[in-house]
Amino acid sequence: MPVTARLAASLIVFIAAGCASMPGHDHAGHAAPAPDARVAVDFPEPLRTHTLANMRDHLLALQEIQQALATGATDKASQVAEARLGMTSLQAHGAHDVAKFMPEGMQSIGTQMHRSASRFAVEATNAGVTGDVKPALGALAIVTAQCVACHAGYRMK
Numbered sequence: 558m559p560v561t562a563r564l565a566a567s568l569i570v571f572i573a574a575g576c577a578s579m580p581g582h583d584h585a586g587h588a589a590p591a592p593d594a595r596v597a598v599d600f601p602e603p604l605r606t607h608t609l610a611n612m613r614d615h616l617l618a619l620q621e622i623q624q625a626l627a628t629g630a631t632d633k634a635s636q637v638a639e640a641r642l643g644m645t646s647l648q649a650h651g652a653h654d655v656a657k658f659m660p661e662g663m664q665s666i667g668t669q670m671h672r673s674a675s676r677f678a679v680e681a682t683n684a685g686v687t688g689d690v691k692p693a694l695g696a697l698a699i700v701t702a703q704c705v706a707c708h709a710g711y712r713m714k
């Protein structure tokens with residue numbers, strides 16, 4: 558088998574195994590959905606609406622960062638990260654109002670996300686000097702890991 562075909566075959570096995578291991582994901586089609594074990598957090602309006610809009614901007618910021626990195630615009634990637642996700646973004650987001658409605662674990666993931674975004678901003682600036690984008694990509698993966706961690710643990714009521 559040529560290398561590409563072998564790769565494709567093992568990828569299919571990998572994906573199928575991933576599906577099978579997902580709770581409640583049964584190809585027979587009539588298993589009960591897995592219970593949602595995430596902690597439900599109660600944000601009062603208009604904070605809830607504001608936070609979800611802010612979340613959508615987080616995703617947009619990641620997209621803009623990836624686009625900027627792909628075109629070598631490392632300074633732009635750095636600026637977007639710092640202003641929209643990093644420590645600088647905290648004030649703009651009204652983080653103080655939101656924090657008091659968050660369980661402690663959620664707060665600490667949020668803080669980690671802002672810190673790691675600021676760290677990424679530094680790595681992106683460095684990449685502009687060294688020409689090596691790998692440390693910045695690694696730092697960006699740590700940012701997305703915080704998105705993943707919070708979404709895995711918490712949801713809104």
Ligand code: HEC
Pocket residue numbers: 598609610612613615616617619642663664666667670700701703704705707708711712713714
């Ligand atoms: C500290 C916790 C936390 C962090 C960190 C976090 N989120 Fe969220 N996010 C939430 C919660 C809670 C919801 C609501 C999910 C639900 O109720 O199912 C949410 C919802 C969203 C939504 C859906 C918005 C909508 O309109 O429904 C998007 C998109 C999103 N987050 C993107 C991101 C991205 C991208 C990151 C990382 C850069 C991120 N979030 C980091 C807690 C977090």
